[in-house]
Amino acid sequence: MTAATADKEHHTEDSIPGPGEEGMVMPERRDLHFLPPRERIQDWHARGAHMTQFMNTLSLFFPAGERMFIDALRAYRDQIPDPDLKKAATAFIGQEAMHSREHIEYNKLMDEAGLPAEKLDAFVWSLLDFIKERTPKSMPLNATIALEHFTALMGGFILDHPEVLEGSQEDYRRMWEWHAMEEVEHKAVCFDVWEKCIGRGPTAYLQRAFGMGIATAVFWPLVVAFYFQMVSQSEACRKEGWRGHLTVLNTLLGKPGVLRRQIPEWLEYLKYSFHPWQQNNSHHIAHLSELAEEAEEAYQQALADSKGHHQHTHH
Numbered sequence: 001m002t003a004a005t006a007d008k009e010h011h012t013e014d015s016i017p018g019p020g021e022e023g024m025v026m027p028e029r030r031d032l033h034f035l036p037p038r039e040r041i042q043d044w045h046a047r048g049a050h051m052t053q054f055m056n057t058l059s060l061f062f063p064a065g066e067r068m069f070i071d072a073l074r075a076y077r078d079q080i081p082d083p084d085l086k087k088a089a090t091a092f093i094g095q096e097a098m099h100s101r102e103h104i105e106y107n108k109l110m111d112e113a114g115l116p117a118e119k120l121d122a123f124v125w126s127l128l129d130f131i132k133e134r135t136p137k138s139m140p141l142n143a144t145i146a147l148e149h150f151t152a153l154m155g156g157f158i159l160d161h162p163e164v165l166e167g168s169q170e171d172y173r174r175m176w177e178w179h180a181m182e183e184v185e186h187k188a189v190c191f192d193v194w195e196k197c198i199g200r201g202p203t204a205y206l207q208r209a210f211g212m213g214i215a216t217a218v219f220w221p222l223v224v225a226f227y228f229q230m231v232s233q234s235e236a237c238r239k240e241g242w243r244g245h246l247t248v249l250n251t252l253l254g255k256p257g258v259l260r261r262q263i264p265e266w267l268e269y270l271k272y273s274f275h276p277w278q279q280n281n282s283h284h285i286a287h288l289s290e291l292a293e294e295a296e297e298a299y300q301q302a303l304a305d306s307k308g309h310h311q312h313t314h315h
């Protein structure tokens with residue numbers, strides 16, 4: 001039995017197990033580099049300095065978070081019965097490793113600009129180390145599928161509403177779009193591993209629902225706390241003034257309502273028969289190769305420019 005037919009049997013009522021004939025999206029590792037300009041780290045977002053810090057705050061969670069995702073999946077890789085899913089798990093690990101590498105570079109720019117990135121990043125590491133070391137083996141995977149649901153929703157929203165990043169500095173925009181697309185592409189991998197290795201019955205469901213409760217209660221308050229710490233150290237935010245907070249609030253809860261409009265999809269996770277591809281937005285993956293080409297070109301250009309600067313031949 002393939003992963004596709006297994007999913008079809010289980011997710012009966014209104015489910016779409018996944019796009020395509022096979023019913024499974026096979027992610028692909030793309031080794032992309034981004035060199036966003038360091039001088040724009042405090043104000044790269046078109047909606048201003050506070051919105052920049054909101055997105056920068058999200059970036060702080062990736063190095064430690066994606067490391068936990070990778071370790072959580074590795075812990076179960078040998079138990080994955082399905083060769084296709086095993087292959088997808090390897091690709092997932094590859095993708096998250098690339099994201100993490102690029103976000104580490106990105107986060108370094110924040111430190112150089114005097115933002116407290118290193119301190120906040122260290123806090124996330126210690127929190128997730130606690131989960132890895134002190135909770136049952138299934139807990140990191142449980143946290144991963146909950147947080148992967150957040151990244152898939154966030155990524156999907158950014159792609160559905162390009163106005164969220166429109167007009168922002170191109171390299172930052174491209175990096176976030178790349179991450180968003182790959183989060184959509186691999187959104188079901190950990191969930192499928194969970195179902196194959198932990199199960200699909202009432203106990204697994206209760207665990208998963210509990211995991212989502214914890215993830216929500218811990219993650220979003222941390223985002224808010226980190227955001228305020230970042231803003232308080234940002235010269236650009238001081239210049240922009242307190243109204244910048246209103247821009248962030250409006251973007252998240254007003255128009256387009258990045259968080260507000262995700263609430264129904266967030267709640268679908270609590271359905272007994274939930275599967276990530278029931279929220280079918282695989283059309284976004286179609287743009288990945290185009291974006292990858294753009295990114296590669298921009299990276300080569302940025303490299304050439306920085307070499308030029310070093311040799312004082314470029315103005």
Ligand SMILES: [Fe+2]
Binds near residue numbers: 099
């Ligand atoms: Fe990622």
Ligand SMILES: [Fe+2]
Binds near residue numbers: 183
């Ligand atoms: Fe992910």
